[in-house]
Amino acid sequence: SWEWNFGDNTAYDYTELPTHTFPETPSVYTVSLVVTDENSCKSTTSRNITIQDKYWIYIPNSFTPDFDQINDKFCISYNGIREETFNFIVYDRVSTVVYSTTNIYDLDCNNGWDGKHQTTGEDLPMGMYVYEIYFQDFEGWKHQDYGNIYIIR
Structure with a gap:
């Protein structure tokens, strides 16, 4: 048996x-x-x-921080990412860091980035910004990617 x-x-x-x-x-x-x-x-x-979970990540390419309660914050969706390995940096067109975080929860849809300069707190002007992202998935694979984010006001 x-x-x-x-x-x-x-x-x-x-x-x-x-x-x-x-x-x-x-x-x-x-x-x-x-x-x-x-x-x-x-x-x-x-x-x-x-x-194990398969990893995926969705990073939008634009948001509209205009206080109309629609798409006001930049947030990502993801699955299967080792959160302690997360690093996200946003640069302006002259390569100055305007936003960065190592806490993935800062960019979940309950929080999100509001389009303000991280140091000065001022609204960033409308335009294109470049992001850089690093993380590991649960299988230990390292991921690095770059992309554009458009702030539309």
């Missing part, structure tokens, strides 16, 4: 070749199998199965 425990609090499976779908939540599951032969001798083995 076979007794499969998939380590995710689901019912045991007693078939020889089961199929199982794990939750999509990233985690490590210990899968164990107990095999009992016709003489009631048991053998047990187990393996760890790691479920």
Whole structure:
């Protein structure tokens, strides 16, 4: 007989070749199998199965900080990013840093960048800015990218 425990609090499976779908939540599951032969001798083995998120990130190319409650803040959406590795820098057209953060939550859609100069607090003029982003995904791959952000007032 076979007794499969998939380590995710689901019912045991007693078939020889089961199929199982794990939750999509990233985690490590210990899968164990107990095999009992016709003489009631048991053998047990187990393996760890790691479920990882695929990373993705969406960085918009413009926002309109004009206080109309529509697209007023620059925010990103993401999944599968190791937050402690995040670094985001915005430069003006003469390569001066106007905004930077290492806290990914500063740019989530509950917060967001308001288009103000990080040091002076003044509204930045309408125009194009360049961003630089660094992060690692959960698999340890390092990512670096550059792009444009347009402030439209």
